[in-house]
Amino acid sequence: MAVPKSEIDPLAGVRLYGGTDAFADVLTPAALAFVAGLHRRFDARRLALLAERTARQLRYDAGDLPDFRTDTAAVREGNWTVAPIPAALQDRRVEITGPVERKMIINALNSGAKVFMADFEDSSAPxxxxxxxxxxxxxxxxDGTIDFTSPEGKHYALSDSPAVLVVRPRGWHLPERHVxxxxxxxxxxxLDFGLFAFHNAKALHGNDRGPYFYLPKLQSMEEAALWDDVMAHAEDTLGLPRGCMKATVLIETLPAVFQMDEILHALRTRVVGLNCGRWDYIFSYLKTFRAHADRLLPERxxxxxxxxxxKAYSELLIxxxxxRGAFAMGGMAxxxxIKGDDEANHAALAKVRADKLREVTAGHDGTWVAHPALVPVAQxxxxEHMPTPNQLHVMRDDIVASRxxxxxxxxxxVTRAGFDNNVEVCLRYTAAWLDGQGCVPIHQLMExxxxxxxxxxxxxxxxxxxxxxxxxxxPITFPLFDHALASHTHRLRESSHPGAKRADEAAALISALTHASELRDFLTLPAYEQLA
Structure with missing residues (x-):
């Protein structure tokens, strides 16, 4: 029997379409062979799980409601716990997030936060x-050599005690068309996981820093188990001990909230916590109930x-x-x-404090912020309310969250202002995303x-x-939507906002998606086809 060429030469069958010359130090033959091995071993399983998502959504469209699984009751009722949490992650009271842009990485690592989540996903245009x-x-x-000099000559470099690095790869549903x-x-x-692990896992492990990951958009224990197997295979291939790669899972889909025990169990040798990914969770609620006219939500x-x-979701997560001995991380501020308006800035910070007070008194072990200026506010x-490194001792046995x-x-x-804001924010973010920017300031919020x-x-x-x-x-009508979209498109086109030059393309995409008879699963999938 002939041996397939790909088993003799792991780079056979690997094609790159984005250009490699400028990135030869990253896209090395060995790194690409490692990534190709992950694809060949796991991609069929990934695609099967995505097909299960589609089938699950069709059942919801037909009237079913998400619920706790009957076939995994023993997991929920069992007395197990997750593996011990590494010392580097015992105190995560404030985490900062942001894209993998060079200056952002330095500022985030130097921000005073305990953890920096470097994001290849929702805050990056891929x-x-x-x-x-x-x-x-x-x-x-x-490796500690990162620096950056701005066009104005300002130099940025790492401090002596940077935050712990945690990396978020893209979700299972997103393709990388350049490979x-x-x-x-x-x-x-x-691609995101494979390249990062190949280049950095040994160094991070040698420094007792993981590597550590945030896992987004999971819907089931089976999707968590896939990540567990991917990490175990990577550890074996790279000569690392099993379980050194640690994961925090974002509970940001409605189906996942009914499988939190099961997700922790599937990753029990490496999981360190779950996170309230609340904005995506709201989106998932809307998407899951896209065919349920009785479950519309008020304005954002x-x-x-x-x-x-x-409230039920966040408390059940805690x-x-x-x-199970895992951390319960809070959501994003x-x-x-707000420069030049002390009153407005004071009001905004008061909202942050109130939100963080709610989280810490509920029992969360830490929280997220989007800007370095919020780190001391949240901390x-x-x-004040969490003198210990975490709150694993706060059991919250009083919580009963039913289906x-x-x-x-x-x-x-729904107010007219709320409707108009949805049109504007969707347009401005999409236009900036198409222009290569995934983290966009809009109305004093980092979206x-x-x-x-x-x-x-x-x-x-x-x-x-x-x-x-x-x-x-x-009544809310399509003519009102069309008029609002046209008005905001004109304003954006004439402005200096991020994405101004992509305003018309963004508007056409949003119009098509909004007028379509079925709600698309993700804006970023059709938008990806137009990404430069």
Missing amino acids: TWANQVQGQRNLRDAV EIDGDVLAGAL GQVAMTVPFL KTCHR AQIP AVFD DALVAPAIGT DAATAEIARAQLWQWLHHGPVEFSDHA
């Missing part, structure tokens, strides 16, 4: 240059973490994590400093893809599940 240069930036950060292996498009997740600004279904709240509580719709209204996804999903539902009325009882 151009080929962004993704591969991001790998180079992180490699330089790991084909044996004629198939590579998964973005395997009214869907705060105090509404019943979100209870589940602490029962997206505010950015002061956690320092009905987790899927209950929020009560509220990523999740906000745009909530906005466009709400617009679709309000328009397709009519008659939905504004708070003044006027």
Whole structure:
């Protein structure tokens, strides 16, 4: 029997379309062979799990509601715990997140936060240059040589005590069209994870720093188990001990909240916590119930973490994590400093403090911020109310979150201002994303893809599940949407905002997605086809 050529030469069948000359130090033959090995071993399983997502959504469209699994009751009822958490991750009271841009990495690592989540996913626009240069930036950060000099001559370099680095690869659903292996498009997740692990895992392990990862967009224990096997294979291939790669899982899909025990169990030798990815969770609620006219949500600004279904979600996460010896991480504060308006800035910071106070008193072990200026604000709240490194001792046995509580719709209204804001934010973010920027300041908030996804999903539902009325009882109609989109497109085109030159393309895409008879799963999938 002939041996397939790919088993003799691992680079046979590997094709790159984004250019390699500028990134030869990252896209080495050995690194590409490592990534190709991940693809060949795991991609068929990944695609099968994505097909299960589609089938699951069709059942929801037909009227089913998400629920706890009957076949895994023994896992939920069992008395197991996860593996011990490494010393470097015992105190995670404030984590900062951001894209893998060079200056951002340095500022985030120097911010005073305990952890920096370097993001290849929702706050990065996945151009080929962004993704591969991001790998180079992180490699330089790991080896301590990263620096940056601005056009104005300001120099940036690492401090003596940088934050612990945690990397978020793309979700299982996102492709990397610039790489084909044996004629198939590579998964973005395997490129992001594979290149980072190949170049940095040994150094990080040698310094007792992991490597550590955040895993996004999971919907099931089987998807978590796939990551566990990917990491175990990577450890074996790189000559590292099993379980040294640690993971925190974002619970940011509605199906996943019903499998938190199961997800922890699937990753029990390497998981260190779950995170309330609340903006994506709201988007997932909207998407899961896209065909349920009785489960529409009010405008985005009214869907705060105090509404019943979100409160139930965050408290169940705390209870589940602490029962299993894992951390329960809180959600994002997206505010950015408001310069020149002390009153508005004071009000914004007061919202941050109130949100962090809610999290720490509920039992969360840490929280997220999007801007370095918020690190001391959030840390002061956690320092005051969490004198210990974490709150694993806070068991929250008082929490009972039923299926009905987790899927209950929020009560509220849709104002004209809220409708208009959804149109504007969706347009401005999409235009900036198409122009290569995935982390976008809009109205003093640092937005990523999740906000745009909530906005466009709400617009679709309000328009397709009519008659939905504004708070003044006027109907929400397609002509109103078309007029608002045209107005904001004109303003953006004439502005200096990020993405101004891609305004018309973004508007055409948003219009098509909003008018379509079915809500698309992700804005970023059709947008990726237009990405430079």
